[in-house]
Amino acid sequence: MKVKVIGIPVLDQEKALQFYTSKLGFIIKHDVPLGENNRWLTVVSKDEPEGVEILLEPAPNHFEPAKTYQSALFEAGIPYTQLNVDNLQEEYDRLINIGVDFSMKPTEMGNVKIAILDDTCGNKIQLIEMLG
Incomplete structure (x- = not known):
């Protein structure tokens, strides 16, 4: 067994796609229309295009408990998930310079x-660098 796809609930798939690609640097893996303006929309690391896919999931717009859970995590400042980086200070500086908001330096x-x-789509995301 292995992880292939993880879902992140987003309030707006197009806005999430723009953030995860233009700001975080992911690339589109799948973009399949599902009807009613929903998509099977996944992105992957450009460094690992065959790696784990992030599904930008529109669930909060269609399932009230998902929206409640997402809002509660956000309000409490709890990250929905984490992304690993090689050099956190360098990535933080890059993201701050392009307008990404951080709740923790x-x-x-x-x-x-x-x-x-x-x-920008209802989630706090933790960036993590392993120090050794």
Whole structure:
């Protein structure tokens, strides 16, 4: 068994696609219309195009418990998921310079350094660098 797709609930798939590609640097893997303005929309790391896909899932717009859960996590400042980076300070500086909002600046915690960003689509996303 292995992980192939993880879902991130988004309030607007097109806005999420723009953020995850133009700001975070992911590339489109699948973009399949499903009807009613919904898509099977996945992105992957440009460094690992055959790696794990992120499904930009429109569930909060169609399933109230998903919207409630997403809102509760966001309001509490809890990241929905995490993305690994090689150099957090460098990535943080790059993202700040292109207008990405962070609720936590790079912070060392034991053998990791973390920062938390707002994906503009209802989620906090944690960036993490392993320190050794």
